[in-house]
Amino acid sequence: MSEFDELMSARLRAADPVVGAPYVHANLDATLSRITTMPRVAKVSLAKGFKVKMASAAAAAMLVTSGGIAVLSAAAPSVPVLALGATTHAAAPDTAVRGQLPVGEELMMPDVTLVAGSQLTTGTTSAPVYEFTTPSDLTAASQSIASDFGVTGDPSVTPSTDGSWTIGSSADGYVDFWVDGSLLVWNYTEPGTDGGVVSSPPATNATDGLQSTTSGYPDDAANAKAAQLLANLHLTGSFGAPSFSSDDATPAGETTTVQWTTVTVPWVVQGQDSGYSFSFTFDPAGTLVSANGVAGDVTTAGVYAVVSEETAANELATSFSKRSGPVVSPLDTTPSTTTGTASGSTVTPETSPSGVTSSTTAPSGATGSTPSTGTIPTTNEPGATLPQVVTLVSATLGYGEYTLSDGTSALLPQYTFTGDDGGTYTQMALDPSDVTLAPTPQVLFSPAR
Amino acid sequence: MASSPEQRLTRLAHEHSTAVANYLRRRLYPLSASDLDDLVDEVLVVCWRRLDSIPEDAELPWMIGVARNVLSNARRSQNRRSAFVASLSPSDDDASAEDYVVADTAIRDALTALSDSDREIILLHFWDGLSTEQLSQVLSITTNAAAVRLSRAQGRFKDFMENAENV
Numbered sequence: 379m380s381e382f383d384e385l386m387s388a389r390l391r392a393a394d395p396v397v398g399a400p401y402v403h404a405n406l407d408a409t410l411s412r413i414t415t416m417p418r419v420a421k422v423s424l425a426k427g428f429k430v431k432m433a434s435a436a437a438a439a440m441l442v443t444s445g446g447i448a449v450l451s452a453a454a455p456s457v458p459v460l461a462l463g464a465t466t467h468a469a470a471p472d473t474a475v476r477g478q479l480p481v482g483e484e485l486m487m488p489d490v491t492l493v494a495g496s497q498l499t500t501g502t503t504s505a506p507v508y509e510f511t512t513p514s515d516l517t518a519a520s521q522s523i524a525s526d527f528g529v530t531g532d533p534s535v536t537p538s539t540d541g542s543w544t545i546g547s548s549a550d551g552y553v554d555f556w557v558d559g560s561l562l563v564w565n566y567t568e569p570g571t572d573g574g575v576v577s578s579p580p581a582t583n584a585t586d587g588l589q590s591t592t593s594g595y596p597d598d599a600a601n602a603k604a605a606q607l608l609a610n611l612h613l614t615g616s617f618g619a620p621s622f623s624s625d626d627a628t629p630a631g632e633t634t635t636v637q638w639t640t641v642t643v644p645w646v647v648q649g650q651d652s653g654y655s656f657s658f659t660f661d662p663a664g665t666l667v668s669a670n671g672v673a674g675d676v677t678t679a680g681v682y683a684v685v686s687e688e689t690a691a692n693e694l695a696t697s698f699s700k701r702s703g704p705v706v707s708p709l710d711t712t713p714s715t716t717t718g719t720a721s722g723s724t725v726t727p728e729t730s731p732s733g734v735t736s737s738t739t740a741p742s743g744a745t746g747s748t749p750s751t752g753t754i755p756t757t758n759e760p761g762a763t764l765p766q767v768v769t770l771v772s773a774t775l776g777y778g779e780y781t782l783s784d785g786t787s788a789l790l791p792q793y794t795f796t797g798d799d800g801g802t803y804t805q806m807a808l809d810p811s812d813v814t815l816a817p818t819p820q821v822l823f824s825p826a827r
Numbered sequence: 828m829a830s831s832p833e834q835r836l837t838r839l840a841h842e843h844s845t846a847v848a849n850y851l852r853r854r855l856y857p858l859s860a861s862d863l864d865d866l867v868d869e870v871l872v873v874c875w876r877r878l879d880s881i882p883e884d885a886e887l888p889w890m891i892g893v894a895r896n897v898l899s900n901a902r903r904s905q906n907r908r909s910a911f912v913a914s915l916s917p918s919d920d921d922a923s924a925e926d927y928v929v930a931d932t933a934i935r936d937a938l939t940a941l942s943d944s945d946r947e948i949i950l951l952h953f954w955d956g957l958s959t960e961q962l963s964q965v966l967s968i969t970t971n972a973a974a975v976r977l978s979r980a981q982g983r984f985k986d987f988m989e990n991a992e993n994v
Contacts, residue, residue: 386988387953394853394935394954401848404864410840413868413875414833542896 467595492803495771502686505775506807507679508647508789510560513550517560519673520545526610527566528667560787561674573648574718594637595660597622604641604658607669614676618644618651636662646677650789653779680786683809687773688791694770719738724800768797779802836875843887844871847894850955852897869895883966891955894963937987945980952977 404407406819513519520533520543529546531556544553551569555562601620608617619644642660645652656671685693778792791807830838830900844867851866873893874881881889938946948966951957957965 386985389934390949390953390984394851396849397956401845401852401863403844403848404860406840406844409871410833410837410869413872414836416872416875481924622937 401632405576433711464582483717488719491767492691492695492797493767493769494688494695495769497771498773500686502687502689502809503684503775504681505791505807506648506682507791508676508777509652509679510652510787510789511558511675511677512557513562515676516555516557516562518610520564522551523555523562523564523611523673525564526607527551527553527666529566530555563670563672565670566668567668568665585783592622592663593639594639595662596662597639597641599664600639600660601639601665603660603666604643606667608643608656608657611671611673613645613673614646615647616817617653617656618646631679638667645672647789648678650777652676652789676789682791682812684775684791684807685716685809687775687793690805690807691770691773691795692793694793694803722812768799768803770795770803771798772796775807778806780806832875832878835878835965836871838873839874839881839886839890843890846955847886847890848899850891850894851898851955853950866894866897869897873897878963885964887959888957888961891957891961891965892967933988933991936991937984941980941984944976945983948973949980949984 478558491796516534521530522544524530529551531545531547533543533545541554542554544552544554548567549569552567554565554567556693557563600622604620605617623640623642624637638659638661640657642655642657645654654672656669658669659667661667773793774793775793777789780788780790793805793807795803795805797803835938847870848863848867852863853868855863864933870890870893872942873896874890877893940948949961951962951965959974959977962977963970966973966976968976
């Protein structure tokens with residue numbers, strides 16, 4: 379189509395959540411002074427600079443995910459003290475915070491207080507910790523993975539991005555790579571496509587020319603092909619139950635919409651969900667359109683003491699309270715429990731001693747106050763806060779993926795608490811004498827997708 | 828006269844940090860001011876380290892591209908944890924940043940109905956204000972492909988809007 383309805387454009391632009399809420403960095407000059415003391419990466423030619431790029435990619439990944447300093451306990455543990463970086467726990471209370479940003483109002487965390495419930499147990503236990511390791515030879519590992527998809531060649535630096543590289547070409551199919559934590563992440567795209575979407579304009583009108591939808595590749599067949607590809611990766615561990623989804627797509631140069639089938643397979647390590655998964659997308663003919671996953675190894679780092687549910691809940695409550703602050707005015711929110719009065723003056727500390735941050739998600743079916751369709755929404759009154767006390771009533775011990783301060787990642791014991799608001803909250807469960815969280819928070823949360 | 832690396836980074840920060848911050852704010856919500864600053868700092872650190880690689884004629888798209896990677900890292904981490912948590916407690920998989928901040932129900936629903944790639948290019952264009960050429964730089968595709976993707980995404984967005992408002 380050649381035009382976009384003006385009213386629709388206006389409504390879309392009016393829905394921009396940051397309109398009227400200007401951003402001002404709290405301390406940009408000091409930040410720049412600090413950054414400019416850091417080493418820079420010299421520009422290198424693609425021909426001879428690939429190994430340098432590899433190293434810088436790993437360094438960049440570490441830079442993004444690290445920042446913590448391990449503090450050894452007075453009583454040396456029987457296993458090495460884990461140097462846990464400033465990663466975050468993804469607490470996800472089911473508290474609705476909806477509304478457009480008021481003019482001049484900062485985005486702050488909701489004023490939620492967590493309390494450990496009497497139902498939580500006080501017993502301690504121990505559990506193994508698993509560490510992920512990067513392939514020792516990234517070039518060889520990249521080329522091996524690429525060859526699994528029929529792509530050969532030397533790696534080249536990916537333009538317009540940082541810390542990634544590519545083998546192959548759009549014409550022949552390609553695989554993008556980067557280091558995330560301590561694993562090599564790969565993403566395959568079939569020949570002739572452009573990131574899984576059309577790479578050239580169709581012969582007819584892009585929208586009006588779409589004719590029909592072709593049924594997708596059967597789930598069972600997709601799963602069988604995915605299993606073959608996974609076997610080639612020689613990963614430690616096993617794979618969990620696959621899940622399937624479908625998506626409409628329009629192949630390059632065609633006007634017929636087809637259905638792509640995607641199979642997603644979780645990576646299971648020592649019976650634990652590693653948090654990583656593999657995804658394979660097929661067109662109706664069973665041709666692999668795209669795929670992504672990780673490569674690396676996993677080892678047992680040792681068996682560590684695990685704190686009680688109550689201790690972990692109290693730690694979570696303490697760190698959570700330090701992250702609370704006023705929230706933007708909700709359009710329509712009814713918290714399950716409310717105490718106190720709206721103050722709008724809570725100050726969020728610059729740093730969190732535990733590095734824990736939190737996020738909120740809207741409850742299912744939340745509707746909020748909405749303007750009638752066809753109108754441009756208005757901005758809400760600022761200043762309202764949402765004080766709320768949530769009691770943690772149950773806990774499940776499992777694992778969560780964390781980044782260590784040396785840039786590697788690990789599966790650590792983690793409690794998942796359920797609050798009386800129905801939300802879930804996670805807290806790393808290792809004994810504090812074995813690990814000290816770094817003071818600088820890393821923002822690693824977003825609304826659940 | 829050519830500027831020093833420090834002067835160039837300072838200029839980049841003052842000229843584009845707001846755009847970068849807004850890009851991140853639109854996609855991570857809610858987000859505290861200090862956490863937002865931290866994310867912007869991550870982008871600036873990458874800018875500093877890769878200063879010689881930043882094309883002078885495409886500085887903003889390059890920085891948005893870095894912010895996009897920072898965001899991807901954040902979401903991958905969150906998604907991994909979310910997947911773990913989801914195995915224990917069902918969550919609303921359809922929730923997205925737009926759900927929290929977009930008051931226009933039809934707009935929100937249409938954005939939610941779009942595929943990730945359609946929604947991304949729509950928001951980059953209409954919220955982040957990127958031109959077709961800049962979209963191509965951020966998404967590492969040709970300008971032609973960016974134009975086609977945007978056009979198709981607009982078409983599908985409009986279809987969703989019209990269907991929703993005709994119900």
